[in-house]
Amino acid sequence: MDFDRFFQSQLQRLHDDGSYRVFADLERKQGLYPLATRHAANGSNDVTVWCSNDYLGMGQHPKVLAAMKAAIECCGAGSGGTRNISGTSHYHVALERELAELHGKDSALLFTSGYVANWATLGTLGARIPGLIIFSDASNHASMIEGIRYAGCAKAIWRHNDLRDLEAKLAAANPTSPKLIAFESVYSMDGDIAPIKEICDLADKYGAMTYLDEVHAVGVYGPRGGGIAEREGLMERLTVIEGTLAKAFGVMGGYIAASRQLCDFVRSFASGFIFTTSLPPSLAAGAIASIQHLKTNSSERVRHQESVRRIRVQLNRYGLPHLENPSHIVPFIVGDAAKCKWISDILLEDFHVYLQPINYPTVPKGTERLRITPNPTHSEADITHLVNALRSLWSNCALARGVA
Numbered sequence: 001m002d003f004d005r006f007f008q009s010q011l012q013r014l015h016d017d018g019s020y021r022v023f024a025d026l027e028r029k030q031g032l033y034p035l036a037t038r039h040a041a042n043g044s045n046d047v048t049v050w051c052s053n054d055y056l057g058m059g060q061h062p063k064v065l066a067a068m069k070a071a072i073e074c075c076g077a078g079s080g081g082t083r084n085i086s087g088t089s090h091y092h093v094a095l096e097r098e099l100a101e102l103h104g105k106d107s108a109l110l111f112t113s114g115y116v117a118n119w120a121t122l123g124t125l126g127a128r129i130p131g132l133i134i135f136s137d138a139s140n141h142a143s144m145i146e147g148i149r150y151a152g153c154a155k156a157i158w159r160h161n162d163l164r165d166l167e168a169k170l171a172a173a174n175p176t177s178p179k180l181i182a183f184e185s186v187y188s189m190d191g192d193i194a195p196i197k198e199i200c201d202l203a204d205k206y207g208a209m210t211y212l213d214e215v216h217a218v219g220v221y222g223p224r225g226g227g228i229a230e231r232e233g234l235m236e237r238l239t240v241i242e243g244t245l246a247k248a249f250g251v252m253g254g255y256i257a258a259s260r261q262l263c264d265f266v267r268s269f270a271s272g273f274i275f276t277t278s279l280p281p282s283l284a285a286g287a288i289a290s291i292q293h294l295k296t297n298s299s300e301r302v303r304h305q306e307s308v309r310r311i312r313v314q315l316n317r318y319g320l321p322h323l324e325n326p327s328h329i330v331p332f333i334v335g336d337a338a339k340c341k342w343i344s345d346i347l348l349e350d351f352h353v354y355l356q357p358i359n360y361p362t363v364p365k366g367t368e369r370l371r372i373t374p375n376p377t378h379s380e381a382d383i384t385h386l387v388n389a390l391r392s393l394w395s396n397c398a399l400a401r402g403v404a
Contacts, residue, residue, distance in 0.1 A: 018338030019359040026354065033060040033377050036354065047354045048382055050372055055220050055328060056300040057377045058250030063293050064286045068251075071285035079278040091284035096255070098291050099243070102218075102226050103257035104235045109267055110255050110284070112276050114215045114244035117254030118143035119150065120272030121242065122182060122211065126151025128269055129180075133173055135166060137183040137194070141213060144182055160187075163198050170206040179208035180239075185228035186216040189363050189371065191329030196229055200237040209239040219248025220301060220328060225294035245283070249290040253279045303376035304328060307383070311374050314387040320394060322372070330372040331358075332390065340368040343393050351389040 014020035025039040026047070034049040034057075058064055071091060080086035092110055099108035111117040122144055126134055132153050136144065139160040148155050156173065159165040166181070173179065181203050183194050196212065203210045214227035222230030227243065229235045240262065245253040256263065267273055294300065308328045315322050315330070323331040332355075334340040340357040347353040355370045363369060374383070 018336075018341045021359075024348065024354055024356070028059075030060060030065075033057050034375060034382070038348070038352075038354070045352060047348065047352045048378075048385070050353060050355045050374075050378075050386060051370070052373060052375065053216075053247040054250050055248040055373060055375055056250065056294070056304055057375050058219070058248065058290045058294070058300070060377075061250065061290065061293065063289045064250055067289035068282040068286040071282040075281040077280060077282070079280050081277055082275060083278045084274055086278070089278070089281045089284065091281040091288070092278060095284045095288050095291075098288055099255050100257055102224065102291060102295065103230070103241045103243075104226075105241065105257040106260040107263040108255050108257040109263045109273065110253060110279060111273060112253060112279060114213075114242070114246065114254035115141075115143040116272050116276065117242050117244075117256055118213060119147040120270040121240065121256050121266050122147030123150035123272070124266050124270040125180060125211075126153035126155075128265070129153075129178055131174075132178045132180060135169060135179065135181045135208070137161065139187050139190075140182060140184060141188075141215075144184075144213060148182070161192065161194055163195060163202065166199070167202055167206075170202060170208065173206075175206075179203075179206060180211055181208050182211040182213075184213040184216070186214075186221075186327045186329070188216045188329060189331065189358065189369075190323055191325035191327040191331060193228060193326050196232060196234050196238075200234060204237075210237070211240045211242065212238050213242045215242070215244040215247060215254075216327075216329070218243040219290075219294050220304065223298070224296070225291070225301070245287040245290075249287055249294070251286040251290060252283050253287060300376050304374070307374035307376060307378050310380070311372065311378075311383050311387070314383060315390075318387065318391050320387070320390055328373065330374065332370040332372055334368050334370065335366055337365070337368045340370065343390075344370060346393055347389055351385070353386055353389055355386075 027037040029035045035046050036049050037044050038047045079089055096108040096110055126132055126148055134148050134155045136148055136155060136157055137160055138157050156169040158169050181199060185194055217227035219225040221228050229238055240256050240258045242256050245251045321333045337359045344355055344357040347355050358371050359368045
């Protein structure tokens with residue numbers, strides 16, 4: 001078989017339908033976020049980033065940078081290996097205590113990413129709890145889907161945020177089988193929010209554990225940044241809260257917060273934890289500083305929500321099509337992969353705006369979009385420039401206007 005020819009043919013299909021991914025070569029500018037330097041074949045120029053998951057700009061916060069620099073001076077660059085082989089850095093211990101306290105749990109466990117946290121935890125619970133059935137929301141993260149697939153346990157996929165469908169599937173299951181309901185709080189592509197209380201009510205009724213992915217909510221919601229579950233006073237009702245350090249906390253890594261026994265169970269059996277090099281102490285130190293700041297200071301959250309409100313007002317003013325939702329994620333719907341990429345390319349080249357297209361398989365075909373994520377550092381001038389650029393391109397794009 002001519003493998004390279006096969007690879008090229010598959011890649012050509014992505015080019016043909018407009019869904020081939022191109023990564024922009026960006027260099028973030030410390031202290032000037034959301035500005036970044038874009039490096040291209042024809043030279044370099046500054047661009048304004050509008051699609052970062054660093055929702056609050058904490059990756060640039062002086063407290064975070066100072067903590068990371070101090071940890072490097074103290075401990076060096078890397079962790080030295082897995083926690084089993086090289087030992088646990090004191091920064092790991094401190095960070096897990098900070099996370100457990102944030103979510104009102106007995107314990108927490110660090111992973112190298114949110115993806116690994118989901119994959120390893122769901123995979124371990126599903127594989128190790130005899131007869132477990134996992135009830136998974138149809139719009140769950142790929143990492144959750146892969147973890148459930150890896151577990152090889154029984155599963156039931158329930159329609160997105162559909163409580164009737166979830167209850168029907170719970171009622172139809174063997175009443176003696178252990179059960180786990182896996183879902184997210186803020187769904188990252190449409191920006192809708194799960195009915196957490198009602199899902200917890202069903203879990204209580206059918207004796208199920210709950211597993212809540214809060215990666216797009218931690219830091220951003222709740223009086224101390226504990227996520228939607230904290231905002232709604234529901235943290236104690238959830239068996240496992242999973243989160244990330246790489247979005248609103250501005251650093252890198254993932255975690256779960258749960259009972260001491262559950263965290264120890266995953267620590268002891270999850271290959272994705274046992275055999276993976278641990279986070280460098282500097283990243284753990286930066287995460288601690290970010291979490292501690294956001295626990296006691298809501299100014300970033302307030303300014304963030306104001307940025308979201310202002311851009312929605314301007315998009316609505318000009319009839320530009322975005323999904324209305326109760327979160328900070330603003331999906332600008334295009335509905336065509338090629339046109340979505342065309343708009344993104346022109347925004348970058350002519351308007352110096354970086355807004356990456358979101359295409360299949362991340363979203364269903366026909367719902368291609370630009371995913372706008374305002375942050376506290378976007379100025380009024382930044383917002384006006386983005387909206388005017390979108391207005392200009394939209395008037396030249398063969399698509400109907402109207403708010404979705």
